[in-house]
Amino acid sequence: MDFSWFRVALPLCVAVLSVAVAVAVQDHALPAALLSAVAVCGAAGMVLTWRDVRSKAKGDNRTFSGGSLVGKRQRHKLEADTLNVKQVQEQTLLQxxxxxxxxxxxxxxxxxxVQDSDVFRARHPITSYNHYQELIRRIAAGEEKVIIAEKPSILAMTSGTSGPSAMLLSTKDTNxxxxLQGVAVCLDAMQRAFPETDSLQRTTKFFYTPTFRQSESGIPIGPNSFTPASSRYMLNLYTTPAPAFDVPSEKDALYLHLLFALKDPSVGALESNFASTVFYAFIALQDRWQELVHDIEEGKVSSALALEPKVRASLEALIKPDPKRAAQLRAHFQQGFRGIARRLWPHLNLVLAVDSGSNQIYGEMLRENYCQEVPFYSPFYAATEGLIGxxxxxxxxxxxxxxCPRSMFCEFLPENSPEEESPHTLLMEEVKEGHNYELVITNTSGLYRYRIGDIVKVVGFHNQCPIVEFLYRRGQMLNVxxxxVSEALFLGALKKAVAQWPGAQLVDYSCAESGIMGDSIGGSDPHYQVFIELKGVRNLTEEQRYKLDICLQQDSAVYKSFRIKGSIGPVRVQLVAAGAFRELYKQMMEFSNTSPNTFKMQRVLRRKEYATFYWEKQFPESFCWRSVCSSHCGEHGLT
Known part of the structure; x- marks a missing residue:
């Protein structure tokens, strides 16, 4: 599930009283900064200068009484649409x-x-990316009116979680x-659930400016991304100053995000596209807190950062020595890192980041450790293809x-539909609660009846409109x-196994089907190689490792049947050294078309070199899998 849409720029003009106040809203990741900016526009009878905003951002607890008129209006429109989903979907498609x-x-x-959706579905095939690849190449070369009537604003690269990164079109309409249908509605939902976010405390936004290139016709190519520093209206609401957003090194930019966040005890929210980015920010904080505290105490920026002299001078001009804050921070860190977020920032109201799908484990680890008692909000289900929910x-x-019935025209393929050229699809009003489906979408930027690759479960209805949970990506399924075995099923079994390993805390994991590793692991029945990074333990007994296979059998009757027949061998658990996942992440990013803001760790590795990397990062303790097979397979009636 790709949530790269968190960063698409959109200018918005909102009238305040009878005066037209143009506010450039150019980052719809919708952290507190954007939320607050929209709240400023919508506050009835209140015209605030940015000087007022700055004073409130420094910790004043006054809030805006008007809330977001835009959000309320869009929420009302959405509610009306859910009462007549079939008609709204038909209108959306035909438009x-x-x-x-x-x-x-x-x-x-x-x-x-085409007069209706039935004619459209009969005439147009279900498609995949190969259907559009050559057409998008023609657009990149400068040809007009190939798939869409307008020129795309960007050639957007997908994250490539479940396959190669793909180039799609992004338009002003998509933004x-x-x-309107996503950001504004989520603003309304967030302010209803967390009223304290309506105050203008500053937000720490973990964001890394991506690198763009251009097609031969001059269209930007890269992730849908917009630097917060591009909007001067918003900078006063972030803890990070403008020069830091332009630092090209992710490591150095993260240090600066942390430095300026630590300086401000009144931070109200932490925000990023994904919970993984927030989690690894805390990992970096745990590693470098002494260096950060020293910089705050001395009023400087670490000499270890490779900054341009002009950038360094601009940043150091914003820092003054603050021994008092440094002493407070040092005392907090010396107490340990469990619950550290609320100690560092007592007024922290929210972590705003996607923590579903492949980011579920990061959200759980944050709530259990660093961000105890801090609410989380995962606002969108979206992709490079557009807003979904x-x-x-x-x-x-x-x-x-x-x-969202006006964002995508949605069709649904039952999860286990047979492979055929023209499968029958269901529409929004035809799906059933409790059933799993593959999404097929028609968006506003040139994709028609497109298999997006997401499997969702319908968990209910809001009026006539389906409510879904994201389950997994088709390419991220173990299948030897x-x-x-889906990502969600495997993660559930893994969490059960980790709970039976005393002192162990799951940091990250990836799996590989044994076939991609070839002869490097020796001959055996097909099986899963599972690479796990843990905190609290350096090794596991054979009995402990085998718990994962038992848990997987308990959760999957199909997997258990194959194990009993002996056609699948036991799961093999390999513990990797601390930091191995971050190290591979850095290598992946060097050869990727995506950005740090959209990266998602692959749970099922499809490239041998990635599996080999983890294989070579195992702890040195030897482990004999033959003894596991002999001791456990006989015990459980397996071969």
Whole structure:
């Protein structure tokens, strides 16, 4: 599940009283900064200068009485749409077909004569990325009106979690939809659930400026991303100053995010696209807190950072020696890191980041360790392809998303549908609660009946509109004999096993099917190689490692049947050294078209070199898997 849409820019003008106040809203990650900026515009009868904003950002607890008129209006529109989903979906589809009817693609599929969704589905095939690859290449080269009527604002690169990174189109309409149907609605939901976020405390935003290139026709190529520093209206609401957002090194930029966050005891929110980014920010804080505290005490920026002289001078001009704050911080760190977030920032109201899907474990680790007692809000279900759903229930522990009927025209393939050229799809009003489906979407930027690769579960309805939980990506499923073990199922079994390993805390994990590793691991039945980074232990007994296989059998009857028949061998657990996952992450990023803001760790490795990397990062303690097979397979009736 790719949430790169958290960073698309969108200008928004909102009228305050009878005066038109143009506010450039250019980062819809929608952290507290954007939320507060919109709240400023919508506050009835209140015109605030940015001097007022700065004073409030420094810790004044006054709030805006008006809230977000934009958010309330968009929430009302969404509620109305959920009462007549079939009609709204039909309108959404036909509007897009009419707009692009005069393109090469629209003429090819006779969009102008499509009268309803039934005709569209009969005429247009279900597609995958290969269907569009050459057409997007033509657009990148400068050809116009190929798939869409307008010129794309960016050629957006997907994160490549479950396969190679793909180049898709992004348009102004897509950005507008995301803000109005996603950001504004989530603003309303967040302020209802967490009223304290309506105050203008500063936000620490963990964001890394991506690198862009251009196509031969001059269209930017890269992740959907916009630097917060590009909007002068928003900078006063972030703890990080403008020069730091332009530091190219992720490591150095993170240090600066932490440095300026630690200086401000009144931070109100921590925000990033994904919980993984926040988690690894705390890992870095744990490693470098002494250096950071020293900089605050001395009023300087560490000489270890490779900064341009002009950037360093700009940053150091913003820092004054603060021995008192340094002493407070040192005392907090010396107490340990469990619950450290609330000790560092007593007024911390929220962590705003996606913590579902592959980010679930990072959210759990943050709540259990660094960010105890701090609420989390996972606002969107989105992808490079566009906004899919919004979370209207911020305080519920399960991450559920209401599908947005005006953002995507959605079709649904039952999870285990047979592979066929023209499978029958269901529409929003036809799906059933408790069933799993693969999403097929038609968006506003040139994808028609496109298999996005996400499997979701319908967990309920809001009026007529489905509410879904994201389950897994099709490419991130373990499958050596047709057993199809999903990411969610495997993670559940892994968590049960870790709970049976005294003192162990899960940091990260990835799996590989034995086939991709070849002869390097010796001959055996097909099996899963599981690479795990733990805190608290350096080794596990054979009995402890085998717990994972037992837990997986308990959770998957299909996997258990293959194990009993002996056609799948036992799971092999390999413990890797501390920092191995971050090290591979850095290597992946060096050869990736994505950005640190959109990166998601691959749970199922499809490249041999990645599995080999972890294999070579194992702890030196030897481990004999043959003894496991002999001692446990006989005990449990396995071969």
């Amino acid at each position: 897009r077909l009419r707009k692009n009817a005069d393109t090469w693609y629209g003429k090819e599929y006779e969009f102008s004569s 507008k939809e995301f803000f 919004v979370n209207l229930w911020p305080q519920e522990p399960s991450r559920r998303y209401l599908l 004999r047709g057993e199809k």
